[in-house]
Amino acid sequence: xxxxxxxxxxxxxxxxQLAFCLExxxxxxxxxxxPVTDGSRKENDAEHMWHLALMAVVLSEYSVEPxxxxxxxxxxxxxDLVEIDAGDxxxxxxxxxxxxxxxxxxxxxxIFSILPPDQATWVRDLWDDFEAKATPExxxxxxxDRLQPMLMNASADGGGWVEHGIGADRVLATNSVIGHGSPAxx
Amino acid sequence: xxxxxxxxxxxxxxxxQLAFCLExxxxxxxxxxxPVTDGSRKENDAEHMWHLALMAVVLSEYSVEPxxxxxxxxxxxxxDLVEIDAGDxxxxxxxxxxxxxxxxxxxxxxIFSILPPDQATWVRDLWDDFEAKATPExxxxxxxDRLQPMLMNASADGGGWVEHGIGADRVLATNSVIGHGSPAxx
Numbered sequence: 001x002x003x004x005x006x007x008x009x010x011x012x013x014x015x016x017q018l019a020f021c022l023e024x025x026x027x028x029x030x031x032x033x034x035p036v037t038d039g040s041r042k043e044n045d046a047e048h049m050w051h052l053a054l055m056a057v058v059l060s061e062y063s064v065e066p067x068x069x070x071x072x073x074x075x076x077x078x079x080d081l082v083e084i085d086a087g088d089x090x091x092x093x094x095x096x097x098x099x100x101x102x103x104x105x106x107x108x109x110x111i112f113s114i115l116p117p118d119q120a121t122w123v124r125d126l127w128d129d130f131e132a133k134a135t136p137e138x139x140x141x142x143x144x145d146r147l148q149p150m151l152m153n154a155s156a157d158g159g160g161w162v163e164h165g166i167g168a169d170r171v172l173a174t175n176s177v178i179g180h181g182s183p184a185x186x
Numbered sequence: 187x188x189x190x191x192x193x194x195x196x197x198x199x200x201x202x203q204l205a206f207c208l209e210x211x212x213x214x215x216x217x218x219x220x221p222v223t224d225g226s227r228k229e230n231d232a233e234h235m236w237h238l239a240l241m242a243v244v245l246s247e248y249s250v251e252p253x254x255x256x257x258x259x260x261x262x263x264x265x266d267l268v269e270i271d272a273g274d275x276x277x278x279x280x281x282x283x284x285x286x287x288x289x290x291x292x293x294x295x296x297i298f299s300i301l302p303p304d305q306a307t308w309v310r311d312l313w314d315d316f317e318a319k320a321t322p323e324x325x326x327x328x329x330x331d332r333l334q335p336m337l338m339n340a341s342a343d344g345g346g347w348v349e350h351g352i353g354a355d356r357v358l359a360t361n362s363v364i365g366h367g368s369p370a371x372x
Contacts, residue, residue: 017245047236050239051207053235058305077236077259155208
């Protein structure tokens, strides 16, 4: 990826920032289990993260606690970058998710450290917060992260649920965390 | 799109907000002239808008004027929704861009008015501002909107520039507006 920037005289900080933005581009090739709404194909992580950012803008009034919207959006636009290395683990596959957790930690180390150290620390903090759901922003971002694929699957006649034989009881149990960030949306 | 929400008892406001989020999903099928960085396929508008949001988070220090980051991000995640109806007009094709401008106005009317009136007005204001480049936020968002495809094309051995025979002089002339939002990035 850095080849694109070869021969361009950039200071070290900007060079690292652009290299990160180019590395992040790979997430457009990480496909998820849920389809886009017309059911024609699977959605990728870049599309998913854009959709969460849009939903954060439109739906922030439903957060159960007041949130800093710019932090919610920063969180949702980086939260799946680790899947460049770790891949997408289906939310209903517990074994795959446990295996992915180890890979995701290594991915966070590698990918975020492309950034200048101050930004690497800040983005890592955003991602740790999203994973731990320790703040109102993380709980609301987590609610959107579960709500968006539900909307996609429901729009595409069941989508990934039907394909993988996931019943309504498991859909409801797995996604009940939406209520932690937003009872109104749940 | 509203079928997905049929039978769910929602208040009118939330119903309109979710209908807008589902309508917006169609932008994942609007493909642009620039490729993703590995050159394997064209990028779509949802991926492009996500990438701009990520770049806004990482590169906001380079705006020539101080910006409200949450407004920049809100602007970039909605700015290409009008292309659901109007399609993507190649930035180097002036005729196509003039024809698209009329379609985009009608699209803004149709798509943004799916939202509750207060949010429809707010999103329309964001889009008008982005088009007019009337504020520091719009100028910085506009700079990112030109910088991102340059990075994509440069990474993919010229990408859309080579495919359409766009020389370096036209690339530099067309994208010099980046300097209006960020001389440092230009």
